[in-house]
Amino acid sequence: AQSVTQLGSHVSVSEGALVLLRCNYSSSVPPYLFWYVQYPNQGLQLLLKYTSAATLVKGINGFEAEFKKSETSFHLTKPSAHMSDAAEYFCAVSEGGSEKLVFGKGMKLTVNP
Amino acid sequence: GAVVSQHPSRVICKSGTSVKIECRSLDFQATTMFWYRQFPKQSLMLMATSNEGSKATYEQGVEKDKFLINHASLTLSTLTVTSAHPEDSSFYICSARGDSLEAFFGQGTRLTVV
Numbered sequence: 001a002q003s004v005t006q007l008g009s010h011v012s013v014s015e016g017a018l019v020l021l022r023c024n025y026s027s028s029v030p031p032y033l034f035w036y037v038q039y040p041n042q043g044l045q046l047l048l049k050y051t052s053a054a055t056l057v058k059g060i061n062g063f064e065a066e067f068k069k070s071e072t073s074f075h076l077t078k079p080s081a082h083m084s085d086a087a088e089y090f091c092a093v094s095e096g097g098s099e100k101l102v103f104g105k106g107m108k109l110t111v112n113p
Numbered sequence: 114g115a116v117v118s119q120h121p122s123r124v125i126c127k128s129g130t131s132v133k134i135e136c137r138s139l140d141f142q143a144t145t146m147f148w149y150r151q152f153p154k155q156s157l158m159l160m161a162t163s164n165e166g167s168k169a170t171y172e173q174g175v176e177k178d179k180f181l182i183n184h185a186s187l188t189l190s191t192l193t194v195t196s197a198h199p200e201d202s203s204f205y206i207c208s209a210r211g212d213s214l215e216a217f218f219g220q221g222t223r224l225t226v227v
Contacts, residue, residue, distance in 0.1 A: 009154070036218075041122075041204075041221065041223060042220050042221060043117075043119065043206050043208075043218035043219045043220045043221045044157075044206070044208075044218040045218070046215060046217075049215070090156065090157070099145055099147075099162060099210065100147075100159060100162070101147075101159070101208075101216060102159075103156045103157045104156060105155060105156045106154075106155070106156050
């Protein structure tokens, strides 16, 4: 069975600073990996996804993530944080595009002025 | 991206009553819909998967008789919380998936049972 680990629950950065949100996965077959963002009292919006093509994936709002099989990681980064990036971020995995998404516990990102 | 509309966004109901939440795919045909429950400061937990015209597949530990799911058409799925109790208070989110690999999420429904 697949699983996702997002260590910690909260990250705080200054506006303009690098954003790094970590995600490690476990999967018995080649995984599909996703990052979603959730604003308060709203559903999830897809930021980016990895589906076995290029290992460096670019998403919306300046975010990108790199799939590293040797490290079983799919960390999310953004070079310069903006106040509007403050939200909850979830990493998710599915096995080879299967229907079920397994989510990590989420990471709350706070951006300080 | 495609749009999934979930209604209502907030609902307060009395203990013992039933509540229906709707999930509609507005511009694509959703062959599969998923219902999640999210507790405060926690991740999304998949409750059930439903395919159009078929019975829903529930995850282990989810009461089928309490959380009734209907997926009668390619654009609509409903979740009915029957005989709701305060412990059912939560944020419920649906997602819909069509021919592509991507699942699109609704805005969520905040259910409060008093």
